[in-house]
Structures are given as C-alpha cells and as structure tokens.
Amino acid sequence: MNNKNLLWGILLALAIAAFLSPFASPSPDGLERVAEDKGFLHLAEGKELLRAWMPDYIFPGVASEGLATALAGVVGTVLVFAAMYLLGRVLVRSKDNAGTRQTRCS
Amino acid sequence: MHIPDGFLDPKVWAGAYAVSAGALAAAVARTGKVLEQRQVPTLGVMAAFIFAAQMVNFPVAGGTSGHLLGGALAAVLLGPWSAGLILTTVLVIQMLFFYDGGVTALGANVLNMAVIAPWVAYGVYRAFNPLVKGPVGRNAAIFVAAWLSVVAAALACSLEIALSGTVPLKVVLPAMLGWHAIIGLGEGLLTVVAVAYVARLWGLELPERKLTVGGQPQ
Numbered sequence: 001m002n003n004k005n006l007l008w009g010i011l012l013a014l015a016i017a018a019f020l021s022p023f024a025s026p027s028p029d030g031l032e033r034v035a036e037d038k039g040f041l042h043l044a045e046g047k048e049l050l051r052a053w054m055p056d057y058i059f060p061g062v063a064s065e066g067l068a069t070a071l072a073g074v075v076g077t078v079l080v081f082a083a084m085y086l087l088g089r090v091l092v093r094s095k096d097n098a099g100t101r102q103t104r105c106s
Numbered sequence: 107m108h109i110p111d112g113f114l115d116p117k118v119w120a121g122a123y124a125v126s127a128g129a130l131a132a133a134v135a136r137t138g139k140v141l142e143q144r145q146v147p148t149l150g151v152m153a154a155f156i157f158a159a160q161m162v163n164f165p166v167a168g169g170t171s172g173h174l175l176g177g178a179l180a181a182v183l184l185g186p187w188s189a190g191l192i193l194t195t196v197l198v199i200q201m202l203f204f205y206d207g208g209v210t211a212l213g214a215n216v217l218n219m220a221v222i223a224p225w226v227a228y229g230v231y232r233a234f235n236p237l238v239k240g241p242v243g244r245n246a247a248i249f250v251a252a253w254l255s256v257v258a259a260a261l262a263c264s265l266e267i268a269l270s271g272t273v274p275l276k277v278v279l280p281a282m283l284g285w286h287a288i289i290g291l292g293e294g295l296l297t298v299v300a301v302a303y304v305a306r307l308w309g310l311e312l313p314e315r316k317l318t319v320g321g322q323p324q
Binding site for chain 1: 107108109110111112113134137138141142143145146147148149150151152153154155156157158159161162163164165169170171172173191192195196198199200201202203204205206208209210260263267272273277278281282285286289307308
C-alpha cells in the first residue's frame with residue numbers, strides 16, 4: 001500500500017466519520033434491542049464505571065447534535081489511527097532487533 | 107454488539123479477559139515477527155476506517171439497527187492476527203473515550219469481535235475460496251465469511267450473557283441470532299464492497315495473497 005492509497009484511506013475514514021455518522025440510524029443495535037425485549041437492559045443502568053470524554057459519540061459542549069456527532073467521529077478516527085500506528089511501531093520495532101529489515105533503532 | 111457493564115458476572119468477564127489476553131499475546135507475538143515497518147500505517151488506516159464505519163448504524167427491521175463490525179474485512183485483507191490487534195485497538199478507544207462497551211466487559215467484547223469474528227471469517231474464507239471460481243465466487247465466499255463472523259460473535263455474546271445468569275440461553279440465543287442473521291447481511295454486503303474497493307486500489311486480484319500479515323506469510 002503506497003502513501004497515496006493510505007492518504008485516500010484515511011480521508012475516506014474521516015469523511016465517513018464526519019459526513020455519514022450524523023445520519024446513522026438512532027435505533028438500538030441488535031444486542032440493545034434484545035436486552036430491551038428480554039428485560040435486562042436496566043442491568044446496565046447506573047453501572048457506569050468511567051466518565052468518558054464523549055459518551056454516546058457526542059462531542060461535549062456543541063449545541064448541534066449532528067455537528068457534535070461528526071466532531072466525535074473525526075476525533076475518534078484520529079485517535080484510533082494514532083493508537084494503532086503507535087502500537088504497530090512498538091510491536092514491529094521489537095522485532096527489528098533480529099535484524100531482518102531496515103531499522104531506525106538498532 | 108458492544109456489551110455494557112452490568113450484563114456479565116465476574117466469573118464470565120474475568121474468564122473472557124483471560125482468554126482474550128492469551129489470544130492477544132499470541133497476536134502480538136505473531137505480528138511482531140512477520141509485520142514490517144512499512145505495513146504499520148496500513149493497520150492504522152484499517153483501524154480508523156473500521157472505527158468510522160462502526161459509527162454508521164444502518165436500519166435493519168422493526169426499529170433495530172446494525173453497523174459494520176469489520177472483523178471479516180480486516181481478516182480477509184490483513185489476516186486474523188492483525189485483525190485482532192486492529193479490532194482490539196478500536197474497542198479500547200471506543201470504551202475509553204466513548205464508553206461504548208463496558209470496562210468489565212472489554213475482555214468479552216474483544217473475545218467476540220476481535221478474536222472470534224476475524225478467525226471465523228478467515229477460516230470460512232480460506233475454506234471456501236479455493237472451491238469457488240472467479241470474482242463472483244470470491245465475493246460469495248467473502249459474503250458468507252462476513253455473515254458467519256457476525257452470527258458467531260452473536261452466539262458467543264449470548265453464551266456469555268447466559269453463563270452470567272443474566273437471562274436463560276433459550277431466551278437470549280434465538281433473539282440474538284435472529285437479529286444478527288439480518289445484521290450480518292449488511293456486514294456481508296459492506297465487506298464485499300470494501301474488499302473489492304481495496305483490492306482495486308491496491309491493484310491486486312487477490313490482495314490476501316500478497317498482503318496478509320500474520321496469517322499466511324509468504
């Protein structure tokens with residue numbers, strides 16, 4: 001995968017997060033629906049163990065819900081890319097000591 | 107299919123954490139061995155794409171929605187080991203920043219969506235692909251693999267909930283499988299389209315032969 005393709009890929013991901021996520025169906029997903037129908041959805045209520053920055057994919061402090069969702073999507077997409085990239089660098093770097101490929105660290 | 111906190115009891119979520127940790131350790135060892143630096147950005151882009159796609163719920167039927175899970179997409183294009191790391195990264199960010207999926211349930215969510223879904227998809231795809239010919243057959247294999255990956259994840263999710271004593275298996279299983287059999291059709295369709303798009307972008311007829319990392323190294 002060359003750099004141009006990677007750029008297209010990340011732009012596509014950002015475009016989906018920014019422009020499609022505000023139009024996502026608000027209906028419950030499969031598990032949520034089953035939990036509702038079978039009467040165990042309440043078990044999740046009041047069990048929150050952490051206070052997330054953007055609960056329900058809503059960027060805080062933005063009046064427009066569509067914009068708040070788009071912002072949360074863009075921030076999340078960047079965070080996921082960064083986390084995966086850094087994790088990948090760490091994992092692969094540990095291998096490079098074996099001297100199989102170009103290395104920057106050994 | 108992100109399980110929130112409160113649905114699973116300690117023995118189940120702790121057990122799921124242990125199994126997922128083992129699977130991830132194997133994935134880390136495997137990808138660390140076969141992955142190359144130049145492939146790392148590809149993992150990042152795939153993870154970012156799956157995160158974004160997971161936000162876009164599509165309506166299925168009767169006031170229920172589904173979204174792409176992405177386990178099959180990542181497994182077909184990059185192999186099941188890399189797919190495991192990608193989906194785990196997505197799930198951890200979703201939990202930490204969006205509280206989508208519980209803290210205690212993270213192990214179970216990783217097990218269902220980052221381990222079971224990619225491996226089922228990969229296994230089914232590898233088993234069916236040699237039996238079918240041409241792009242239509244290949245797309246059929248991808249579709250079935252993606253559909254089964256969602257159904258298998260829903261099956262595992264049902265077992266975890268039932269083992270927790272939350273609700274009997276005979277109640278949760280048919281409902282979960284029924285909805286996810288429908289949601290899985292969307293997964294199949296989106297995965298076929300996405301794989302075809304990436305294959306064209308990469309200029310490869312069989313991208314997995316060239317690029318599968320951690321699955322079938324050259």
